[in-house]
Amino acid sequence: MAKKFITIIVFLIGFLSIAQNDQLFEKANSFYNQEQYQEAIDAYTSILESGQESASLYYNLANANYKLSNIGPSIYYYEKALELAPNDEDIKNNLSFANNATIDAIDVIPEGVISRTIGNFTNMFSFDSWAWISVFCVIIFVILFLLYYAARISSKKRLFFLGSWISLLIGVFALIFAFKQYSFITNNQYAIIFAQESTIKSEPNLRSEEVFELHEGTKVKVTETVNDWKKIKLADGKIGWIPATDLKEL
Template identity: 75%
Template sequence: MKKILQIFILLIASIGFAQQDVTFDKANKLYNQDKYQEAIDAYKSILDAGQESASLYYNLGNANYKLSNIGPSIYYYEKALELSPGDEDVKNNLAFAQNATIDAIDVIPEGFISRTINGFTNMLSFDGWAWISVICMLLFVILFILYYTAQISSRKRLFFISSWLILAVGLMGIVFGFRQYDLIQNNQYAIIFAQETIIKSEPNLRSEEVFELHEGTKVQVTETVNDWKKIKLADGKIGWIPAADLKEL
């Protein structure tokens, strides 16, 4: 009975995935016919069903960009990058969308070492680094066994050196994977969706206005109080914004 139930669940899941594939193809056709809003609605129906992918977010970003929805387009490109950090198409389209934003925010420059480490960290997602670590550990075990069983000294030396190099790569994968995970957990970002919003010094409407932001600007969310979010910009400015004016990634 338990086995029949498992087969039934798998069958239902496969039908659901097939239906989402049909919807995705339909949305792509609508996009190619310049029916961008209808395409967006179709893509979102897939998200509402609990499915997500880098290509789905990428296509949503493209459709919103075509309608000049700068905030949503940047949001979905950023979501696509979370799932596929090394995708050059997503990076290029995100750059185009960011060029359409109003706010020009100076980014505090990173040092060479920090920039290099962050560059390596963002080459892959957390899952990608995890897979590299697992594969390297398996290869390390295989090469070490070959080292012990090899009879020829040159082969023993080759297997020994190769095994430790593979182990080093695997350990680096673990380090970069956990760093990627830590960056995601401890750095909550959001995209401004309001066309224009006033940033306050405190989480209430009576507080002082410190600056204003516009649609599409990326901010870091550091605190939440009721319906207000405390944000920090890349240039170090901080303030409070109504939660309804942004969407967290």
């Protein structure tokens, strides 16, 4: 009885929290529409701090920061929104606008056609989406295979047999893409520069040689952490060390 009562209490608290965040989200949108962008940012951030996140929340927070010329935070939150909604064209377009406002011009090492095609296809869906597609296809495979054994008409048997194996094949490829997406996420930790200007060092200490400079909004790959320093790699292959306080990891 006590466990049931606790469960009900937890459910009610969760429900009230969601309702409260919905009201706060609408209030933040109202601030944004009235061009009170800092107030909107504060409201959106309060929702994030409560543990709730969504593509629309990150997107609106990015827009509000962009309106105040907070390039680093705007790019960061557009990237976070894109993680949850990788096919959203509005997010992609606004992220492109924000990237155009950055100072650093970094040449990207070109990928091969095959590698780029596979990467683009893999990024069509998130890891969770690919996993669910795989599960759904396996279920369809089982159903069609059972129908194949139950069917008495040869044309239907051929149809069910073909459909079942096509479903299984799609499921296997979806599973491969899911693991590829998961591997990409776990092995590629990216971050956005938040400092207006940051000096990149050759080693993780202030006495080491300065190798280059980066500015707010630039996206970097984090490859190593030593104390309060992050080793980063740029899209053009340059590497160096940056104070951890100068960036924010995605």
